[in-house]
Ligand code: PEP
């Protein structure tokens with residue numbers, strides 16, 4: 001989604017900022033639209049995420065490996081081509097003058113990895129001098145860039161000289177892209193991030209977001225991504241105002257430019273004028289007031305006007321969130337995503353390392369329950385340590401959303417699964433814990449997982465480990481249509497359900513969570529998704545089995561009356577959403593919610609349901 005324009009100030013609203021920032025009178029204000037990923041308004045200066053130095057040593061291959069090296073190179077070229085085509089396609093939604101600025105650059109990159117001198121030269125170096133593909137790319141790109149720069153003559157006019165330098169830099173840049181794809185090196189160097197900076201980059205992986213220091217960063221904006229992918233989930237966890245999917249922004253923003261990020265309306269304003277800055281500052285103040293108001297709710301019970309108690313818990317992605325969770329008034333952690341433990345490291349953490357981490361979190365929660373989900377690899381959650389250990393398929397070879405992921409992967413890699421279960425069981429000696437299985441689709445998977453769980457518990461007992469008296473409950477995520485529609489059968493195998501509406505929405509509607517091009521079609525209010533939630537909830541309630549909802553929609557107070565009306569009484573969400581949802585719970589009567597849900601479930605389209613929710617009494621309270 002995108003549009004650029006000069007324009008009026010962004011809509012005032014709640015927001016926050018850590019830095020001031022001066023208007024840039026000499027530059028024209030430019031507005032980019034994207035997806036509001038994490039609420040708040042930030043004013044700051046642009047910091048460009050530079051790509052990390054790629055350590056390419058001159059490495060050589062054996063003559064017998066020439067064909068394999070050629071195939072690696074071809075795969076990297078194909079991947080680079082796909083990335084550039086995607087960028088090129090997304091430009092179509094920009095105004096013409098922005099397209100005219102960015103498109104030629106991308107086309108130049110595309111030409112360079114077509115049947116070009118660069119590609120021929122790289123192949124020759126691999127075949128004739130037995131250089132590894134990445135060494136050959138760097139050597140050939142540098143040689144061509146140096147030849148271009150050597151065309152500069154004494155007395156040449158500065159414009160022509162700058163044009164030669166630019167062309168040389170373009171060759172080096174496409175070389176870096178190829179090497180990044182060959183070495184699977186992500187975009188992520190946040191070294192030197194000044195306090196209060198706004199990070200702007202073409203794309204940001206969840207693992208990159210996990211490296212950000214929220215105490216130093218004022219905001220984040222990227223060209224790629226949607227509001228429902230894991231990068232957005234991470235950014236919400238960090239509490240950093242963020243806009244994703246603002247196409248064209250990364251090419252337009254220069255380090256040091258002043259920028260306003262509005263993570264509520266999903267807009268980014270480069271070179272804000274005085275009016276925009278004044279409005280953004282008002283939004284920051286309004287957000288601070290709203291937080292104070294919410295802080296007063298912390299000690300009040302989460303119950304409806306007719307006294308129905310509702311359990312509000314927090315989702316956890318990163319340890320930096322613990323203080324936020326404590327302040328939010330959440331009653332424990334309803335979804336601890338353990339992927340963070342495996343990210344940004346070369347090796348898989350062992351049982352003792354994992355035990356220490358889980359134990360630390362369980363103890364920090366001081367007797368409040370913690371639901372620990374075992375590793376959910378797959379989809380966009382690529383994790384290098386797992387690839388290095390050969391434990392997961394190459395994410396570029398498979399359809400990662402539908403391949404070997406979540407519980408399926410763990411059942412195939414029992415060493416990974418058993419180590420994690422052992423660590424969770426040991427941590428459970430220090431406070432109430434539940435174990436949650438991701439991406440379940442069949443009853444047999446749950447049975448197989450339970451067998452392994454029981455076996456690990458027996459083994460730990462034989463080792464005389466300190467364990468809780470009773471093994472923690474073993475529950476399952478309901479996040480595929482298959483699981484939701486088998487909920488009655490699954491309820492006989494599982495101890496609790498956690499409905500994951502993020503993946504449930506993606507899989508039901510066939511819409512990628514993190515894909516900007518289809519992000520507007522991603523809607524958990526689609527009647528098909530709501531019916532699956534209803535079906536799974538009713539199956540659990542019939543069995544008197546605990547059921548909660550932990551997808552991002554749990555944190556949207558506008559939807560609370562509908563979810564209560566469907567019978568749900570437990571929600572887990574980003575910690576910052578807990579007070580807002582508590583306020584929504586305290587404003588409604590449970591019978592009115594049931595009547596409302598009945599009517600809403602008859603509506604055929606998401607927009608109508610959203611309208612009905614907006615009109616529900618108590619909204620906007
Ligand atoms: C979900 O899919 O709704 C969920 C909570 O899991 P995750 O966002 O980690 O995939």
Ligand code: MG
Nearest residue numbers: 479500502503
């Ligand atoms: Mg999920």
